[in-house]
Structures are given as C-alpha cells and as structure tokens.
Amino acid sequence: MKEITPRDWDHWPTPAQLSELSKKADGLFHYAVTALHWIEDQIDEHGRACQSWVFNNLTQEGGLGQLEDLYKLVLASFKNIDNPPRNEQRHRARLAGFQHVIGTILVLQEQLTISQIIALLADIPMGNLDVRHFMQQMRSVLIPGTITSFDDAIPQMHKSFRDYIMDRHAPAEFRVLTGHAHFVTARSCMEVIVKAGSRSDVILEYSVQHWYRHLWKAVDGDVTYEDERMWNLFQHMMEEAVVHVWATTYLMDLFIAVAATGWGLLKQHADKDKRQGISRLLRKVKL
Known part of the structure; x- marks a missing residue:
C-alpha cells in the first residue's frame, strides 16, 4: 500500500482501513493485488477526492466479499450501467468498444504487448473509445504485478476474470461472447x-497469419455476419494489391477457413451476394 500512496498523503489510509482490507481479502493473493491496483487507478484518476470513498466502496459495497463483486466494481469504474445514460448512442458505443478490446485480448492467438494491441485495434474510432486510456483504466484486471513500461506490458488476465466476463454472472452489457470476439478481431x-501498403511489422504479420482463423472461429460461434464494415473489407481484400499482402501465409489453412466461413453463411441462409463474395475470395487463394 505504501508504494501506491502519494508521499504527501499523511495518515491515509488509516490502520483501521488497512485492517479491514486485509480481513476482507482473507489471504487471497490475486484478490488483494487486484484491489490494490484498483485503488491505485482511483488515486491516479481522482487524486485526493477518492480518499473519502475508495475504501468504503471496497469494504462496504461488497468489493472484497467475492471476486465477482470486486470485478463489478472495476467495471463500474469504466461505465456505471445502473444509471440511465445521458447519451444512448455514446453509451452503446463505449460498451461496444469495451467488448471489442476485452474480447480481442481474450481470443488473441499470440501474445501481443499493449502498444501492439492498440495498433491492431486502430479501427475503433477514438470518438467511441480511447483504447490506450481504456486499457490504463482497466489495468487492475489486465496486468498482474508491477511493470516498468505500460506500453511494453503483455496483458495477462487472471482466469477468474476471464471466466467471469464470459459467463452469465457478468452484467449482460459487459459480457463477452467468444464468437463475437473472434468476429471483431478478424475485422x-x-x-x-x-x-497495409508497404507496412511491415508485428501487427501486420499477426493479422496476415490469423485473420482467417478468427473468421473461422467466429462462424463456429454462430455470428450472423450482419456487418456492413466486414463486407466492405471483403471487397477490398479481393483487390490485387491487397491479395499480395495476405496471400503469403499458409494457403491451405486459409482456404479451409474461408470455405468454412462460406459454409457457415450458407447454413445461416445468408443472402446470395455474401455467399458469392466468399466464393470470389476463395478464387483468389492460389493453392
């Protein structure tokens, strides 16, 4: 606690507050670490204003009764869903951004650093969600322990949070569905x-190697593909300059994955144009 408390905050927290925190944590290390990271986040964001309520929120509102309650408290710090939103459109956009970022982290096929994930998710409009700020805000559940560089840190969600956010116990507004997570990551x-153009880096390499794998797993997750952005991207993927970018990977795996996507669309009775779009993409794969 001493490491996260500003030096000029005399007599805070009180011994009684620390004792209550320790008692509620009940020896569960991950619990204590997550709680301390959350307190640190509140200090960074609110300064002295949080002194009067941060421990009360943890110890009186159930924050340390169970891990689920602590996770709800962390989520409420991002978006309090109990209060009616002032702007419904912005409210939905922020929650969609939450599901996109957390979902991508959950389904990544390789470890990426924070800065690399931010680069991968550049398609999330800044006006909807500042991805870097969001990940800083959620670091109590994304990054275990102390780090020397936020940008170079690799998110490592604790299994309990992973299970919670993908389970019915999480509020529906925050719940992450695996199929949808793969879909937005593929997109x-x-x-x-x-x-890409002439770009060559880790993010492009990841995208080339895994876009079709995410797409395939999205089909397995029963995603409906009713997304115009995705179909616009499919059109661009068939341009010769773009084909040269993605047709450098394991073509047999790519062919199978895209074919499975087409089969999934057929079973969903997707319209003819979408099925034909998949067929045209398959013809671009030269085995």
Whole structure:
C-alpha cells in the first residue's frame, strides 16, 4: 500500500482501513493485488477526492466479499450501467468498444504487448473509445504485478476474470461472447491488411497469419455476419494489391477457413451476394 500512496498523503489510509482490507481479502493473493491496483487507478484518476470513498466502496459495497463483486466494481469504474445514460448512442458505443478490446485480448492467438494491441485495434474510432486510456483504466484486471513500461506490458488476465466476463454472472452489457470476439478481431485484422501498403511489422504479420482463423472461429460461434464494415473489407481484400499482402501465409489453412466461413453463411441462409463474395475470395487463394 505504501508504494501506491502519494508521499504527501499523511495518515491515509488509516490502520483501521488497512485492517479491514486485509480481513476482507482473507489471504487471497490475486484478490488483494487486484484491489490494490484498483485503488491505485482511483488515486491516479481522482487524486485526493477518492480518499473519502475508495475504501468504503471496497469494504462496504461488497468489493472484497467475492471476486465477482470486486470485478463489478472495476467495471463500474469504466461505465456505471445502473444509471440511465445521458447519451444512448455514446453509451452503446463505449460498451461496444469495451467488448471489442476485452474480447480481442481474450481470443488473441499470440501474445501481443499493449502498444501492439492498440495498433491492431486502430479501427475503433477514438470518438467511441480511447483504447490506450481504456486499457490504463482497466489495468487492475489486465496486468498482474508491477511493470516498468505500460506500453511494453503483455496483458495477462487472471482466469477468474476471464471466466467471469464470459459467463452469465457478468452484467449482460459487459459480457463477452467468444464468437463475437473472434468476429471483431478478424475485422480488425482485415482492416490492418487492407491499409497495409508497404507496412511491415508485428501487427501486420499477426493479422496476415490469423485473420482467417478468427473468421473461422467466429462462424463456429454462430455470428450472423450482419456487418456492413466486414463486407466492405471483403471487397477490398479481393483487390490485387491487397491479395499480395495476405496471400503469403499458409494457403491451405486459409482456404479451409474461408470455405468454412462460406459454409457457415450458407447454413445461416445468408443472402446470395455474401455467399458469392466468399466464393470470389476463395478464387483468389492460389493453392
């Protein structure tokens, strides 16, 4: 606690507050670490204003009764869903951004650093969600322990939070569905590929190697693909300059994954144009 408390905050927290915190944590290390990270986040964001309520929120509102309650408290710090939103459109956009970022982290096929994930998710409009600020805000559940560089840190969600956010116990507004997570991640990868140009870096390499794998798993997750942005990207993916970017990976795996996507669309009775779009993309794969 001493490491996260500003030096000029005399007599805070009180011994009684620390004792209550320790008692409620009940020896559960991950619990204590998450709680301390959350307190640190509140200090960074609110300064001295949080002195009067941060411990009360943890110890009186159930924050340390169970891990689920602590996670709800962390989520409420991002978006309090109990109060009616002033702007419904912005409210929905922020929650969609939450599901996009957290979902992508959950389904990544390789470890990426914070800065690399931010680059991958450049398709999230800044007006909807500042991804970097969001990840800083959620670091209590994304990054275990102390780090020397936020940008170079690799998110490592505790299994309990992973299970919670993908389970019915999480508020529906925050719940992450695996199929949808793969879908938005595939879309982000395709956006990187379409805009690659002469770019060559870890994010492009990840996108080229995994866009179709995410797409395939999205089909397995029963995603409906009713998303115009995705179909616009499919059109761009068939441009010759773009084909040269993505057709450098394991073509047999790519062919199978895209074919499975087409089969999934057929089972969903998707319209003819969408099925034909998948067929045209398959013809671009030269085995």
